[in-house]
Amino acid sequence: MKVVVMGAGAVGCYFGGLLAEAGHDVTLIGRPNHVEAINAKGLLLETKAGRRFIPLKAATDPGAIEPPDLVLVCVKSADTEAAGAALAPRLKPDTAVLSLQNGVDNPQRLSGPIGRPAIGTVVYVGTEMAGPGHVLHHGRGDLLIGASPQSDAIAAALTAANISTTVVPDIDQALWSKLILNCAYNALSAIADLPYGPLMQVEGTREVVRNVVAECIAVARASGVSIPDDLHDKVLALPGMMPSQKSSTAQDLARGKPGEIDFLNGFVARRGAELGVPMPANLTLQVAVKLIEASRGIGR
Ligand SMILES: NC(=O)C1=CN([C@@H]2O[C@H](COP(=O)(O)OP(=O)(O)OC[C@H]3O[C@@H](n4cnc5c(N)ncnc54)[C@H](OP(=O)(O)O)[C@@H]3O)[C@@H](O)[C@H]2O)C=CC1
Numbered sequence: 001m002k003v004v005v006m007g008a009g010a011v012g013c014y015f016g017g018l019l020a021e022a023g024h025d026v027t028l029i030g031r032p033n034h035v036e037a038i039n040a041k042g043l044l045l046e047t048k049a050g051r052r053f054i055p056l057k058a059a060t061d062p063g064a065i066e067p068p069d070l071v072l073v074c075v076k077s078a079d080t081e082a083a084g085a086a087l088a089p090r091l092k093p094d095t096a097v098l099s100l101q102n103g104v105d106n107p108q109r110l111s112g113p114i115g116r117p118a119i120g121t122v123v124y125v126g127t128e129m130a131g132p133g134h135v136l137h138h139g140r141g142d143l144l145i146g147a148s149p150q151s152d153a154i155a156a157a158l159t160a161a162n163i164s165t166t167v168v169p170d171i172d173q174a175l176w177s178k179l180i181l182n183c184a185y186n187a188l189s190a191i192a193d194l195p196y197g198p199l200m201q202v203e204g205t206r207e208v209v210r211n212v213v214a215e216c217i218a219v220a221r222a223s224g225v226s227i228p229d230d231l232h233d234k235v236l237a238l239p240g241m242m243p244s245q246k247s248s249t250a251q252d253l254a255r256g257k258p259g260e261i262d263f264l265n266g267f268v269a270r271r272g273a274e275l276g277v278p279m280p281a282n283l284t285l286q287v288a289v290k291l292i293e294a295s296r297g298i299g300r
């Protein structure tokens with residue numbers, strides 16, 4: 001299968017690397033520092049089991065690629081439309097496009113530029129770029145993808161490449177459940193620059209998390225999305241599972257990069273305003289992160 005990964009970062013390099021190892025013809029589209037390193041030595045994939053170089057192709061733009069069978073869009077949420085516009089001229093009528101991104105509105109924002117529905121994908125993995133062309137895997141690596149005429153075949157190919165993939169009947173519920181996890185922890189961990197364990201030791205944090213989640217569930221249900229009754233408990237279990245992890249928003253701020261807060265707490269706050277659902281906790285967290293970005297001169 002010809003695969004293009006749009007966004008050679010932590011998620012794109014990890015899943016692109018596994019697909020290349022399984023024999024697929026993979027091209028990573030990324031920034032010059034990663035592209036040069038990957039074309040020179042291969043992609044360096046470091047896991048708890050060891051380090052290995054994976055040979056694959058990389059380019060800085062999709063202009064010269066052969067039309068792929070499958071595209072994995074792995075850019076941050078603010079880059080979705082631009083990524084779609086750059087890809088559009090290279091797609092075949094039957095090219096399947098998966099959005100491997102946090103947030104819930106990326107598939108819809110991608111669909112316009114690419115001229116077809118994008119398949120929503122929930123990504124459960126912990127990865128980061130440790131240097132040019134060097135991806136570090138911390139844990140997990142499984143996907144939930146939305147149903148479509150191509151989804152079963154895609155899930156079978158991904159699973160055969162050691163990427164456990166399940167087609168779910170209600171991708172909105174799956175995307176919202178992950179979004180609510182992100183709304184609960186990403187901003188708090190970024191504001192405090194603390195991992196989840198110490199974060200939850202501070203008096204009042206648990207109550208703030210409960211308030212954020214309650215607002216998110218209310219706005220999800222007002223949007224017609226069915227949210228499981230035990231979601232609150234699942235969210236509160238996360239710090240116990242990864243006490244030493246900081247959120248991706250904390251990591252973005254530490255690197256001086258704009259995070260995705262406008263697509264996480266910002267998204268639910270906007271949706272709440274549209275639907276008349278009060279969202280004070282989420283709005284406060286969004287603005288707190290934006291204020292930190294502004295004070296550090298981080299912006300687009
Ligand atoms: N990392 C993780 O463990 C997880 C991440 N996710 C989600 O996955 C998505 C991707 O995250 P992640 O991989 O961490 O992000 P990264 O920032 O590591 O990767 C995205 C990469 O794509 C590059 N890029 C953006 N636009 C273009 C373009 N037009 N052409 C070429 N390169 C481009 C970025 O460059 P630049 O930075 O210069 O813009 C960056 O190097 C996000 O939505 C994130 O929330 C979900 C679960 C886990």
Ligand SMILES: CC(C)(CO)C(=O)C(=O)O
Nearest residue numbers: 181182185246247248249
């Ligand atoms: C699930 C969570 C909150 C884990 O860190 C995450 O996805 C993120 O940091 O963006």
